[in-house]
Amino acid sequence: MSQETMEALVVLEPNKLEIQQIPVPHPGPNEVRCRVRAVSICGTDAHIIRGDYPGFWPPAFPFTPGHEWAGEIDELGENAAALGWKIGDRVCGTSHNACGVCQKCVEGRYNLCENYGKAGLHKQYGHNSQGVDATYAVHNVKCVFPLPDSVPFDQGAVIDPASIALHVARRGNIQPGDSVVITGAGAVGLLAADAALICGAARVIVAGRGYRLEKAAQLGFETIDTTAGDPVAALKARVPLGADVVLECAGVPETIEWALAMLRRGGRCAVVGIPTEKVSLAIQPLVLDELELVGCRATAGEMRRVIEFVANGKMRVGELITHHFPLREYQQAIDTFNDRSSGAMKIIVEP
Ligand SMILES: [Zn+2]
Ligand SMILES: [Zn+2]
Known part of the structure; x- marks a missing residue:
């Protein structure tokens, strides 16, 4: 045969x-x-x-x-x-x-x-x-x-990347009522924005550019156009004390710097974007404001959880x-x- x-x-x-x-x-x-x-x-x-x-x-x-x-x-x-x-x-x-x-x-x-x-x-x-x-x-x-x-x-x-987005939001330890910023409006960023809502965020603000940022606005998120001036100042104009949580989904040095600078005192940044170069970060505010910075790799048990949210339209x-x-x-x-x-x-x- x-x-x-x-x-x-x-x-x-x-x-x-x-x-x-x-x-x-x-x-x-x-x-x-x-x-x-x-x-x-x-x-x-x-x-x-x-x-x-x-x-x-x-x-x-x-x-x-x-x-x-x-x-x-x-x-x-x-x-x-x-x-x-x-x-x-x-x-x-x-x-x-x-x-x-x-x-x-x-x-x-x-x-x-x-x-x-x-x-x-x-x-x-x-x-x-x-x-x-x-x-x-x-x-x-x-x-x-x-x-x-x-x-x-x-x-x-698309459920595998959705599960990664939910993992990022869970690593961000979002609490009900939090203001959450997403840096990066690609697919994982926009899925992470939905995941932030699922985890109880009151406000979700997506920072990005181009047609992807337009998509974020169509999905009903607040947006910051990173090509229209300083995105950190734009965030602070809307959320004066800073974001409770930032989910970093772009993975380039400048977005990681923005992400930390956008945090409220005691805030937490979960990073899923993978930079290909070294990033230099200001550690003084990390120490003095007790900021938290955590990595996020793939997914760890979120597949079954996220399927329910894909089925009910929340993801x-x-x-x-x-x-x-x-x-x-x-x-x-x-x-x-x-x-x-x-x-x-x-x-x-x-x-
Ligand atoms: Zn993938
Ligand atoms: Zn093992």
């Missing part, structure tokens, strides 16, 4: 893409195979395709990226049925398949798995192991979550989906994603 094949995106080397026929994978113990219906392009995918993290994400080319997705289970590995899964279940996925036995995993902080990337112990799909830009994908059952019938597959593909993932492409047109999809004049927020690819 000839081996079954499927379509997959293969990055041969940085910036060189091809749709290839590759063998259909089969699930092992505690795994399921899914028919992938929608994949959302993430900023990390664009970096991986450009070869920005050589030897790390991915460890080597050729490589199939993709890690924000939804689909249906079509084959069960050993134990999957006993764990409650069945063929035809609609699911959405997330990328961290952590070891489950190190101290951080045992404490529930599997995003900080101490065996990250070690062969046989840890995989991050679409980062250090094959991703989902293909007709089928095999995932550990830890990394798939039931998708309600009311949530379409394209929105299901508005559908508002951010601007384009759909078939997998075969991935080159066009990633070009559109990288083109700031395209108006792209979240782009969905359909295998």
